[in-house]
Amino acid sequence: MKRILLATFALFGLLVLGGSLWPSESQAAPPRESAVVEFTQTVKLGGVLLRGEYLIVHDEERMARGEACTYVYRGRQIDETRLITSFHCIHVDREKVAAFKTTFAPRATVYQVPEIKEIQFAGSKDGHQVP
Numbered sequence: 001m002k003r004i005l006l007a008t009f010a011l012f013g014l015l016v017l018g019g020s021l022w023p024s025e026s027q028a029a030p031p032r033e034s035a036v037v038e039f040t041q042t043v044k045l046g047g048v049l050l051r052g053e054y055l056i057v058h059d060e061e062r063m064a065r066g067e068a069c070t071y072v073y074r075g076r077q078i079d080e081t082r083l084i085t086s087f088h089c090i091h092v093d094r095e096k097v098a099a100f101k102t103t104f105a106p107r108a109t110v111y112q113v114p115e116i117k118e119i120q121f122a123g124s125k126d127g128h129q130v131p
Contacts, residue, residue, distance in 0.1 A: 033058045033121040035100040036076050043104075044115040045072065046130050048085045056100075056119060058089065058128055070119075070128055089128035092118070096125045103127075 034057040042051040055073040063069035068086040075082055103118040118129045 031060050033124060033126075035121055037100060037102075042113055043102075044113045046085055046087050048072075049113065050084065054084065058119075058121065063088070063091070070130075087131055090131060092127040092129055094120055094125055094127040096123065098122060 034055060036053060036055050038053045039050050042049055044050070050072070053075060055076055055078065057071045057073070057078065059069050059071070066088070068088050070089045071078075071086045072084045073079055073082045074084055097120050099122050101120040102116050103120075105115045105117045107114060116130060118127050120127045
């Protein structure tokens, strides 16, 4: 009887421990994140110059398959005819941010166009570096 009771407690403990280690839906990254961003100054993103309004989309499923996972469209919606650029980002863990964030590379001169090196979506702990 003691063995059955001990085995039951051990099994229950493993289930509780396993459940806490396995990421829940709320902890897992969303399959797709997007943001509409307006660049009032010209910026560079992966060799492309941007100015105006763009939709930036990150797709986790494409990233898991090793495909280009970050897409930039001119305007506010996904339209393949308005695709500006796409790339396979480099994932980095960051602190959660409240608003969409862009990180720029240091500039050698004030005349150099600012170059985006990383983006992060509002409410996310995932940074997406531009290769």
